[in-house]
Amino acid sequence: MLKADGQLDSGYAELKQIEQIFNDNANLSQVLADVSFPESKKQELIKPLIDNADSKYIKNLLKVLVGAGRVDALQAIVEHFEALYDEENKIVHANVISAVPLTDDQKNNLSQTFAKRVNADRVIFNCKVDQSIIGGLVVKSSNVIFDGSVKTKISNIKKLLLN
Known part of the structure; x- marks a missing residue:
């Protein structure tokens, strides 16, 4: 979808920035994946990331991962996207x-x-x-x-x- 909308490079850059934020703040992933942590607080924590994302696809990805309690899957998603991006760009x-x-x-x-x-x-x-x-x-x-x-x-x- 990013490719079809001409947002492949910018989407890749956004994903890498988000990945870096999670790498720099290890507790963020743990808190967002914690089922005992209130959903409203999770949304507050992730809101700046969602608001700063330019791509609607990246925004939706973050919302879905947080809503499903699967923020821990972000690293694997970024790695897979990076492999596809590298293949596309040789x-x-x-x-x-x-x-x-x-x-x-x-x-x-x-x-x-x-x-x-x-x-x-x-x-x-x-x-x-x-x-x-x-x-x-x-x-x-x-x-x-x-x-x-x-x-x-x-x-x-x-x-x-x-x-």
Whole structure:
């Protein structure tokens, strides 16, 4: 529905903001899910979020979740929406493991190269340093692994020599 109304990007941004509010205020989810907490008080707590939402779909989602006592499902809903949003916009998330921290230029070059390999418009990296790989890179996305680490190359050579 957001897509049909041309609100996909703004709806995604709103959901991410709401998710952040709930992440920053862990007690909020607990209170809203508590059946002993009066419904009128729940509505008071959630009213600013609903009022600040631009999208009628996001407003309705919040009202339904609070009314049904299912605010705890918000995280799963946001994650699922994010996966659909990423698929629609050809965004790929990947983990990068390197022996040393990557510079911004290296990250940009890697992003462009990896995007071409996996047919994505955009790549979002989660970079980690692991000196045990000795050198090179390991790039892992949901369905692709590129292992160009020195550790793996040494291991492969060792296997060849021992066979």
